[in-house]
Amino acid sequence: MGLLAVGSKAPQFTTTDQHGHVIDSSTLAGSSWVIYFYPKDNTPGCTAQACSLRDDHAALSGLGIRVFGVSADSLASHKKFSDKFELPFSLLVDEDRAIIEAFGVWGPKQFMGKKYDGIHRTTFIVGPDQTITHVIEKPNTKAHGQEIQQILAANQ
Numbered sequence: 001m002g003l004l005a006v007g008s009k010a011p012q013f014t015t016t017d018q019h020g021h022v023i024d025s026s027t028l029a030g031s032s033w034v035i036y037f038y039p040k041d042n043t044p045g046c047t048a049q050a051c052s053l054r055d056d057h058a059a060l061s062g063l064g065i066r067v068f069g070v071s072a073d074s075l076a077s078h079k080k081f082s083d084k085f086e087l088p089f090s091l092l093v094d095e096d097r098a099i100i101e102a103f104g105v106w107g108p109k110q111f112m113g114k115k116y117d118g119i120h121r122t123t124f125i126v127g128p129d130q131t132i133t134h135v136i137e138k139p140n141t142k143a144h145g146q147e148i149q150q151i152l153a154a155n156q
Contacts, residue, residue, distance in 0.1 A: 004105040006135055010126045010156075016076035017090035023068070029130055033066040034148060036139070037105045041073045041081035041091075045121070049141040050087055053145065056145025057088045063152055070094050072121060124143035125151065148154040 001154045004011075004144060009123035010154055014024045034043045036053070038046040053060070073081070078091040092099065101117055121141075125134040125148065133155070140147050 008132050010130050013099045015092050018082045030128050033126050035068045037070050037119050037120045041077045045141045049144050051143040054087050
């Protein structure tokens with residue numbers, strides 16, 4: 001399965017977040033939300049991206065947007081990452097990569113000549129009808145919150 005495209009229905013999922021709270025995507029119907037996929041907790045790019053979303057969280061919430069981050073890290077790793085950087089949004093536990101693969105963001109990558117499989121940093125904006133309205137491939141990690149706000153403002 002490839003990367004989901006604009007117009008696709010967001011896959012259904014149930015998992016826990018870094019606080020052990022159950023997150024069921026079916027309860028998100030009727031609201032808009034953002035789900036962003038990142039490679040690993042506590043790495044430079046992933047930290048910059050999470051902090052950008054943290055810094056713009058109030059503005060995104062004001063637009064009625066809930067934010068969810070996903071990597072294949074454990075609940076304990078997500079909790080440490082979230083606590084360390086005071087992240088006000090949910091980091092979803094997906095150690096078996098079910099959500100990652102459902103959105104089509106797992107696949108071949110290359111870094112410094114080395115090829116491997118991993119998570120492609122990608123963000124999906126999902127509308128109230130649970131349809132993907134925007135896909136951001138290779139987001140700007142340092143200004144991701146503003147990037148999302150600009151997309152939403154351009155489509156109002």
